[in-house]
Amino acid sequence: MTTVSKYVKNVFDSVRTTLVGMRITGKYLLQKPITVQYPDERLPIPNRYRGIHYLEQEKCIDCLACARACPIDCIEMDAVRHGKELEWISFTLDYQKCMFCELCVYPCPKDCIHMGTEFAFVSFDRSEFVHDLLSYRGMSRDAKTRMIEAAKKKKAKEEAKAAKAAAKAAEEVVAEPGNEEG
Amino acid sequence: MLSVAQSTESGLKESFGTNAVQDFLIGIKPEFVPAWAIPLTAIGVGMGIVLAIVALLTMFSTWLERKVSGHIQCRYGPMRVGWHGWLQPLADGVKLLLKEDLVPLGADRVLFVMAPALVLASLLGAMAAFPLTGAFYFANFELGIFMILAMTSTTTIGVVMAGWSSNSKWSLYGAMREAAQVVAYEIPLGISLLVPIMVAGSFNLIEVSNGQGGGFGIFNWYIWPWVNPFMLPAFLLFFVAILAETKRAPFDLPEAESELVAGFMTEYSGIRWSFFFMEEYAAMFLYCAVGSFFFFGGFESPLSSLAEGMAGTGSVLHQLAQGATIILKGFAGIFLMMWLRWTLPRVRIDQVMTMGYKYLTPLALVCVLGAGVWEALIAPLWR
Amino acid sequence: MSTTDTYEPSIAQSKGELLDSGEREYMLDVRTQDMEVNMGPQHPATHGVMRVLIRCDGELVTGAQPHLGYLHRCAEKIGENVEWLQYLPYTDRYDYLAAMNNNLGYSMAVEALMGIEIPRRAMMLRTICAELNRIGSHLIAIGTYGLDIGAITPFLYMFREREWMMALFEKICGARLTYSYIRIGGVFNDAPPGWLSEVEAFCDTFEVKWKEYYDLLMQNHIFVQRTANIGVISREMALDFGLTGPMLRGSNIDWDLRRDTPYELYDEIWKDKAFEIPLASGEKGTLGDTWDRAWVRVMEMMESIKIVRWCLDKVEPGPIIAEIPKTLRIPPGEAYVGIENPRGELGHYVVSDGGKIAVRCRVRGPSFANLAVLEELMPGTLLADAIAIIGSTDIVVGETDR
Numbered sequence: 001m002t003t004v005s006k007y008v009k010n011v012f013d014s015v016r017t018t019l020v021g022m023r024i025t026g027k028y029l030l031q032k033p034i035t036v037q038y039p040d041e042r043l044p045i046p047n048r049y050r051g052i053h054y055l056e057q058e059k060c061i062d063c064l065a066c067a068r069a070c071p072i073d074c075i076e077m078d079a080v081r082h083g084k085e086l087e088w089i090s091f092t093l094d095y096q097k098c099m100f101c102e103l104c105v106y107p108c109p110k111d112c113i114h115m116g117t118e119f120a121f122v123s124f125d126r127s128e129f130v131h132d133l134l135s136y137r138g139m140s141r142d143a144k145t146r147m148i149e150a151a152k153k154k155k156a157k158e159e160a161k162a163a164k165a166a167a168k169a170a171e172e173v174v175a176e177p178g179n180e181e182g
Numbered sequence: 183m184l185s186v187a188q189s190t191e192s193g194l195k196e197s198f199g200t201n202a203v204q205d206f207l208i209g210i211k212p213e214f215v216p217a218w219a220i221p222l223t224a225i226g227v228g229m230g231i232v233l234a235i236v237a238l239l240t241m242f243s244t245w246l247e248r249k250v251s252g253h254i255q256c257r258y259g260p261m262r263v264g265w266h267g268w269l270q271p272l273a274d275g276v277k278l279l280l281k282e283d284l285v286p287l288g289a290d291r292v293l294f295v296m297a298p299a300l301v302l303a304s305l306l307g308a309m310a311a312f313p314l315t316g317a318f319y320f321a322n323f324e325l326g327i328f329m330i331l332a333m334t335s336t337t338t339i340g341v342v343m344a345g346w347s348s349n350s351k352w353s354l355y356g357a358m359r360e361a362a363q364v365v366a367y368e369i370p371l372g373i374s375l376l377v378p379i380m381v382a383g384s385f386n387l388i389e390v391s392n393g394q395g396g397g398f399g400i401f402n403w404y405i406w407p408w409v410n411p412f413m414l415p416a417f418l419l420f421f422v423a424i425l426a427e428t429k430r431a432p433f434d435l436p437e438a439e440s441e442l443v444a445g446f447m448t449e450y451s452g453i454r455w456s457f458f459f460m461e462e463y464a465a466m467f468l469y470c471a472v473g474s475f476f477f478f479g480g481f482e483s484p485l486s487s488l489a490e491g492m493a494g495t496g497s498v499l500h501q502l503a504q505g506a507t508i509i510l511k512g513f514a515g516i517f518l519m520m521w522l523r524w525t526l527p528r529v530r531i532d533q534v535m536t537m538g539y540k541y542l543t544p545l546a547l548v549c550v551l552g553a554g555v556w557e558a559l560i561a562p563l564w565r
Numbered sequence: 566m567s568t569t570d571t572y573e574p575s576i577a578q579s580k581g582e583l584l585d586s587g588e589r590e591y592m593l594d595v596r597t598q599d600m601e602v603n604m605g606p607q608h609p610a611t612h613g614v615m616r617v618l619i620r621c622d623g624e625l626v627t628g629a630q631p632h633l634g635y636l637h638r639c640a641e642k643i644g645e646n647v648e649w650l651q652y653l654p655y656t657d658r659y660d661y662l663a664a665m666n667n668n669l670g671y672s673m674a675v676e677a678l679m680g681i682e683i684p685r686r687a688m689m690l691r692t693i694c695a696e697l698n699r700i701g702s703h704l705i706a707i708g709t710y711g712l713d714i715g716a717i718t719p720f721l722y723m724f725r726e727r728e729w730m731m732a733l734f735e736k737i738c739g740a741r742l743t744y745s746y747i748r749i750g751g752v753f754n755d756a757p758p759g760w761l762s763e764v765e766a767f768c769d770t771f772e773v774k775w776k777e778y779y780d781l782l783m784q785n786h787i788f789v790q791r792t793a794n795i796g797v798i799s800r801e802m803a804l805d806f807g808l809t810g811p812m813l814r815g816s817n818i819d820w821d822l823r824r825d826t827p828y829e830l831y832d833e834i835w836k837d838k839a840f841e842i843p844l845a846s847g848e849k850g851t852l853g854d855t856w857d858r859a860w861v862r863v864m865e866m867m868e869s870i871k872i873v874r875w876c877l878d879k880v881e882p883g884p885i886i887a888e889i890p891k892t893l894r895i896p897p898g899e900a901y902v903g904i905e906n907p908r909g910e911l912g913h914y915v916v917s918d919g920g921k922i923a924v925r926c927r928v929r930g931p932s933f934a935n936l937a938v939l940e941e942l943m944p945g946t947l948l949a950d951a952i953a954i955i956g957s958t959d960i961v962v963g964e965t966d967r
Contacts, residue, residue, distance in 0.1 A: 025521065028256055046735055046736045046739070100743075107891065255721040431715060528715025
């Protein structure tokens with residue numbers, strides 16, 4: 001290609017590609033934008049979204065499987081066992097460390113920890129990020145009822161056992177040779 | 183209202199068009215004020231009006247830029263401050279005023295502070311020669327276009343001062359590139375303007391505009407091929423040259439965002455930065471308006487001929503129509519510049535210089551030659 | 566390139582020519598020192614926190630030296646301290662733009678040690694996700710490349726497509742950037758109903774938009790002028806420096822791990838001739854310049870769409886994860902698996918001693934190797950070209966530093 005033809009080609013190429021580009025941007029200039037006006041409008045969040053956790057406290061058995069599965073050890077829980085029932089003291093998740101990997105959800109044997117669709121977590125104080133997932137402290141009413149029932153049952157059982165042992169001892173006393181009515 | 187000044191034998195029109203303001207001030211002047219204070223006050227008032235016009239133009243241009251860029255990029259742009267964000271520039275201005283006044287360590291303090299002021303002052307000097315309507319202007323220079331080109335050239339000094347005094351290597355890059363680029367593109371800018379000047383026969387902006395009158399306000403514009411077929415290429419060259427002069431994409435290397443953060447403006451914040459910003463948008467408007475004076479009829483449009491027909495030449499309605507016309511044309515040019523900015527990538531500095539010296543200048547000279555031949559030989563046949 | 570040169574301004578003087586008039590003429594040559602500019606850790610054009618120390622004479626670059634380590638997060642050391650499955654989220658975070666591929670590489674290395682077989686549906690889903698993520702990563706690569714060159718709008722258009730891709734991933738695994746979806750033994754969640762048809766809709770729309778990007782950015786005369794004949798990597802240079810990925814294919818070297826060391830389903834896909842390997846041909850300017858590398862990335866996006874369509878065609882219901890115990894104890898041994906990341910060859914080398922925790926987990930990041938060529942390419946170009954060259958190597962500093 002000679003210099004002159006290259007020169008002319010340069011000029012025409014510049015103009016042509018500029019016009020092609022302008023047509024594309026012009027097309028989008030006239031279209032409705034695709035963004036939404038957050039926070040007035042929000043995009044729908046799918047229900048598998050990995051957001052802030054929530055705990056179904058009733059089902060949890062304090063087995064620490066989720067705490068062990070966490071790569072960063074952000075879950076800490078504390079409960080006192082009364083037989084089969086738990087008196088909850090705390091169940092905290094430190095969101096300063098959590099990387100929302102969902103490794104804690106899978107190993108739970110009772111399927112009680114989940115990740116929700118909340119993602120906005122703003123605070124002026126660092127301590128608020130150590131989030132307590134409990135919905136009630138101590139024992140729930142049902143758990144208390146069950147514990148009292150279990151204690152009653154246990155007491156009744158022990159009494160029955162004691163009564164049976166006493167009856168058996170009395171029988172044995174009767175069954176001794178000296179006591180038999182001959 | 184300011185009145186039309188009388189022409190004299192000398193090249194420059196006298197009394198700066200501020201006769202009405204001066205008469206008013208003479209009327210209310212107390213005894214102890216000396217006589218020479220009157221013209222000075224009149225000039226002060228005039229420049230105040232020019233500054234207000236520049237500020238309003240900048241405000242609207244920044245809003246337009248953000249909305250245009252937003253919609254090109256499939257998003258909205260500012261939406262919260264007023265209806266569709268039209269008060270956003272005001273909010274930005276307030277924020278910039280409240281910012282901390284930083285001068286970098288090791289920077290040349292005098293030059294650092296002077297640079298944005300110099301840049302804005304050059305622009306205001308150029309705006310002084312710009313008539314808003316046929317009778318509302320600060321000064322009606324006989325060599326109007328020369329004054330504008332000369333004053334806008336002096337902004338380069340301010341930019342180089344800003345880049346050098348920032349004591350930052352990246353700012354220095356921006357300043358050096360800017361100096362090379364602006365000086366290079368002055369040449370095709372001036373030469374391409376010679377084509378309409380030849381046809382009009384005058385450097386005075388208002389006379390050039392009046393020369394395009396008649397024909398329902400649209401058919402006598404200089405851009406049309408029946409006036410001179412070399413006008414359209416001249417306008418294209420002029421447009422590319424003003425893109426480079428105002429450092430807009432694709433020639434925005436001096437303030438290349440992704441390379442130099444903000445080029446020569448990097449170390450500036452707050453109100454100092456907003457001076458540069460104002461200068462950029464007001465210069466865009468000024469150049470586009472100058473282009474519309476010389477190529478697209480200036481004050482002449484169907485709207486203004488209608489107003490002239492209805493209310494007579496020089497009437498208030500006619501003046502308002504003229505003002506609206508030139509502002510609309512200026513903003514149409516600005517819109518085109520913005521559209522190009524968001525479409526094209528940046529040209530490298532050596533390619534910028536190649537384009538300026540090897541492509542634009544020879545083509546501009548060819549246009550001038552051709553237009554001159556046309557005007558001298560072919561146009562008199564039917565004019 | 567030493568940084569401790571002292572400044573010695575010297576004025577060299579010529580011998581002095583005797584003129585006809587009897588006077589002697591001396592030529593003075595004022596020497597200037599090259600300017601050292603820091604394209605520092607914070608810079609809009611280095612993709613991440615990377616420092617490039619540039620020595621330049623005005624606008625001409627005379628030397629360049631990349632400095633790394635600003636984003637080092639001890640990922641490999643952490644691999645020696647957490648269990649096998651717990652390491653997976655860390656793999657997301659080195660090349661955060663193509664996280665699925667990282668997960669895939671690590672999972673494949675551990676599965677090679679375990680010697681298990683992955684169910685077919687899991688492999689299909691893995692391939693679909695990896696290729697969609699390849700598209701997403703290339704979108705950012707080209708978008709930010711355009712941004713460095715000055716074209717701001719294509720970047721936003723490409724992000725619009727990437728949003729769609731991220732929404733697809735959000736539906737399947739819940740996260741938008743760091744997925745942890747491809748796990749050891751298969752994938753974590755099955756695709757929700759309707760997901761596969763959404764992927765198909767994405768493929769259809771993307772083909773239309775792809776043409777737009779090609780016209781708006783790649784064919785633009787100014788873009789071509791900025792990128793053609795810049796940063797030419799010759800064939801010998803590419804092989805010497807150990808470059809992989811689009812850097813290699815941009816110099817017309819035919820090497821793609823998906824075809825040459827096939828893994829997952831790629832040998833089947835290649836046999837069905839469902840995709841091709843785009844090789845640059847020096848269309849605009851010299852072979853191996855930055856335009857060619859950008860072109861390879863743009864064409865690879867289309868090839869990925871073809872692979873995704875093949876998988877959508879042939880996917881069938883079935884198990885999505887192999888039977889693996891809850892506590893993973895990997896049999897002792899060592900394994901290296903290299904996969905085709907959007908940036909090149911991502912290699913995972915894992916060593917196990919039979920326990921719950923790895924002994925060594927070494928990652929071969931492609932950006933680290935690709936970065937070495939910068940020191941060779943940049944001298945002799947202008948400063949604006951230096952930035953174009955850095956953009957064309959498509960470095961992700963998370964992968965370079967880990």
